[in-house]
Amino acid sequence: MKTKEQVIKEAWGIHFNCIGDKNREHCLKNDGWIITDMSDIDIEEVSNPKYDSKFECYHFDEWFYKIRPKSLQGIEDNNGWIRIESKDDLPIDNGGSYMVCEKGIPREEYQMPRESLAKGWSCGVITHYKPIVKHKKPLY
Template sequence: MTKEQKIQEAYGERYDSLKSGINTDGIYVGDTELLTDEEFNNWNFIGKAKNIGPGKYVSGSRPTSLSGIENNNGWIKIESEDDLPVSGKYKVISTHYSKSIIAKYARSGNTWLPVGTDDRRFIEVTHYKAIIEDKPPIY
């Protein structure tokens, strides 16, 4: 599914009536009077509402399901060779597993191999992200 499709899915049947005010990160910037009470109460508001007249406000908001869409929650979707990383270990989403795993990528052979499992077959990876080591406690 594409980013645009996820945005349309999140807005549902309201997408067509609001799409002129929806940006590429799924944020609706428009008159809050056009929002239903449920939308107004349940969406994430971004920034401050701006008063544009008596009882009229414009604000950036979006469905909560789109939180993190601007960077895909840190995941890089592999759509072409340009999206592939340098050789190393990454957290990955694979068509072979139901959850994310750690895999080693070898750029020379363009292969992904699971790490820490008995599985020794190459896997197909759809998304990856860097493994960030936690900082140790300060005290």
């Protein structure tokens, strides 16, 4: 299973080594985002239409941009999945129902209570879970 840091480095690919030491450190601590005046990265390369689909870029003040690969969208909360690395990561709520990942693969057909989830994790099968939220009825 990959770490968050590995996912960020892979998403940046060859560009990761071109963004400067300070930006690399910032990037790994801030969900893949760098803040740049574009002197640290080749603006023509990331603004090239060929790369438009790969990077999200925000001009947030007169001189600076915030940029990261689009493939990192959702990394802030792992797309809603909670990775189980220890007993402390298991849900507390015994009344809830959870969707699970078996060795990183979502199994949407499985919905299980906390006890089954904990057993699956202790056997080394279940790696992530996501609470199933019951939707409220529309008001009108």
